[in-house]
Amino acid sequence: MPKTLELVSTAYEPGQMPDYPEVQIALAGRSNVGKSSLVNCLAGRKALAKISSTPGKTRSLNFYQVVPEGFYLVDLPGYGFARSSKAEKEKWGKLIEAYLTGRNRPAAVVCLLDSRLEPQRLDLEMAGFLTQNAIPLIAVLTKADKCKQREVAERQRQWREILRLPELPLSVSSRTGRGRAELWRALCQAAGCAVEPPKTAPAGL
Numbered sequence: 721m722p723k724t725l726e727l728v729s730t731a732y733e734p735g736q737m738p739d740y741p742e743v744q745i746a747l748a749g750r751s752n753v754g755k756s757s758l759v760n761c762l763a764g765r766k767a768l769a770k771i772s773s774t775p776g777k778t779r780s781l782n783f784y785q786v787v788p789e790g791f792y793l794v795d796l797p798g799y800g801f802a803r804s805s806k807a808e809k810e811k812w813g814k815l816i817e818a819y820l821t822g823r824n825r826p827a828a829v830v831c832l833l834d835s836r837l838e839p840q841r842l843d844l845e846m847a848g849f850l851t852q853n854a855i856p857l858i859a860v861l862t863k864a865d866k867c868k869q870r871e872v873a874e875r876q877r878q879w880r881e882i883l884r885l886p887e888l889p890l891s892v893s894s895r896t897g898r899g900r901a902e903l904w905r906a907l908c909q910a911a912g913c914a915v916e917p918p919k920t921a922p923a924g925l
């Protein structure tokens with residue numbers, strides 16, 4: 721299990737993208753879906769990433785290094801922030817596109833999807849963009865604590881079908897810590913790190 725996350729750099733413009741040799745995994749999703757909260761949950765810290773109940777909090781790409789593994793988690797600004805101007809939306813699009821298609825592009829993108837909502841057009845567009853650019857997608861449903869287990873299970877099946885996933889998407893809650901260990905495992909695997917074996921021997925041994 722990784723120990724911690726450290727904020728190493730921030731990019732507001734395409735020209736500010738860092739040039740790390742290590743693997744990067746990005747966290748993408750609509751504004752307010754819970755990306756920055758998930759960074760804090762993964763880090764086990766309350767205020768590493770700034771969060772807000774008002775959408776549009778994160779305006780830059782924030783590069784967090786996973787210690788001791790060394791790969792990066794990149795918290796992206798959210799898309800679909802209704803109150804932002806057209807110019808701002810365009811700036812967002814250019815910044816994210818520059819990152820996702822650039823030289824230092826992520827090895828995988830975690831697509832955060834709100835458990836409470838029907839699939840949204842912008843989420844489907846993001847998934848399509850990743851497919852077109854051959855970037856592996858890890859689907860994660862957020863805010864599981866806000867839904868009944870039955871609703872979460874139904875949403876997981878729905879997204880599995882839409883995105884044609886081999887497995888159900890992970891279900892997480894930054895509030896309760898649900899899914900945290902599984903998400904760390906998925907991140908380490910996507911980054912090509914050794915994944916710790918389970919603590920208990922599989923049944924039958």
Ligand SMILES: Nc1nc2c(ncn2[C@@H]2O[C@H](COP(=O)(O)OP(=O)(O)OP(=O)(O)O)[C@@H](O)[C@H]2O)c(=O)[nH]1
Pocket residue numbers: 749750751752753754755756757758770771772773774775776777778779796797798799862863864865866892893894895896
């Ligand atoms: N109940 C509950 N609330 C959550 C959870 N995760 C995030 N939130 C709340 O959702 C709001 C948005 O969270 P953020 O983490 O700032 O969302 P974000 O995706 O980083 O948003 P942008 O930076 O605007 O793109 C905050 O009020 C959080 O407290 C969760 O797992 N459960």
Ligand SMILES: [Mg+2]
Pocket residue numbers: 755756757770771777778796797798
């Ligand atoms: Mg944020």
